[in-house]
Amino acid sequence: MTIPRRSLRAAGTLAAAAVVGLTGAVLSAGPAAAHTPTWAVTCSEVSLDLTAYNSNVTNQVTVTVDGKDLLPTETFGKEFHKELELPKHDKELTVHLVVKAGDGDNFSRDETKTAPVCEDAGTPSPAPSEGTPSPAPSTEAPAASATPSEAPSKSAPAAASASPSSPDLAETGSSSATPVIAGAAVAVLLAGGGIMWSVRKRRTAQH
Numbered sequence: 001m002t003i004p005r006r007s008l009r010a011a012g013t014l015a016a017a018a019v020v021g022l023t024g025a026v027l028s029a030g031p032a033a034a035h036t037p038t039w040a041v042t043c044s045e046v047s048l049d050l051t052a053y054n055s056n057v058t059n060q061v062t063v064t065v066d067g068k069d070l071l072p073t074e075t076f077g078k079e080f081h082k083e084l085e086l087p088k089h090d091k092e093l094t095v096h097l098v099v100k101a102g103d104g105d106n107f108s109r110d111e112t113k114t115a116p117v118c119e120d121a122g123t124p125s126p127a128p129s130e131g132t133p134s135p136a137p138s139t140e141a142p143a144a145s146a147t148p149s150e151a152p153s154k155s156a157p158a159a160a161s162a163s164p165s166s167p168d169l170a171e172t173g174s175s176s177a178t179p180v181i182a183g184a185a186v187a188v189l190l191a192g193g194g195i196m197w198s199v200r201k202r203r204t205a206q207h
Contacts, residue, residue, distance in 0.1 A: 037109045041095050043086070043118035046070065050080040050099060057102025064096045065115070086115055 034052040046063060048071075053059050055078035063071035063084060070084050086093060093115040101107035 035101060035107045037097075037099050039097055039111075039113075041113040041115050043116045045086055046084040046095055046115075048080060048082045048084070048097075050076065051078075053078050053080075053101060053107075054103040059102050060098075060100040062098045064098075065093050070095070089115070090117060092116055 036049075036051045038049040038051070040047045048061065048063070050059075050061060053076070059076050059080070060073050061071065061076060061080055062069070062073045065086065070086070071082070074080075086095075095113050095115050097109065097111045097113070099109040
């Protein structure tokens with residue numbers, strides 16, 4: 001049995017078309033599986049490892065933290081590796097990654113992760129609270145100043161108690177009645193002398 005040449009040519013054409021179609025499918029699926037946007041977020045930094053991208057096109061990457069640029073838009077080719085330091089924070093941060101692949105939006109990435117608070121960042125906060133006992137010495141200072149002020153007030157009555165003793169000393173030295181007694185004594189002596197003189201005068205007159 002002989003096969004016509006036209007049938008052989010038609011079969012060869014179909015086989016070639018099948019091979020080309022499979023090759024195109026493999027090539028088109030290859031870049032989709034090759035793009036690898038790996039990134040990690042810790043409490044202090046963001047690490048980017050973008051590999052296996054198409055180097056024949058322009059790719060872009062942007063990183064923002066709470067809406068602010070941590071990594072302004074940068075272009076890269078086949079790979080991109082970078083570590084970004086996060087600002088110090090006492091609450092969680094929202095980290096947003098945007099990767100735009102130049103060979104199709106289906107290879108682009110738009111992802112968000114959360115940066116936790118570092119444990120070391122929370123420890124310095126008790127330091128200011130330890131300084132609060134400083135007002136305690138200031139409250140005790142008035143108490144110490146109050147005690148000396150009471151001591152002089154107690155000694156004041158001692159000086160006043162000495163005042164009653166001073167009149168007694170004045171009375172023992174000389175009495176205000178002494179001149180009166182002396183005058184009375186002189187008057188008695190004078191009266192006695194006068195009586196004696198009158199008696200003698202009468203006796204001499206009788207003789």
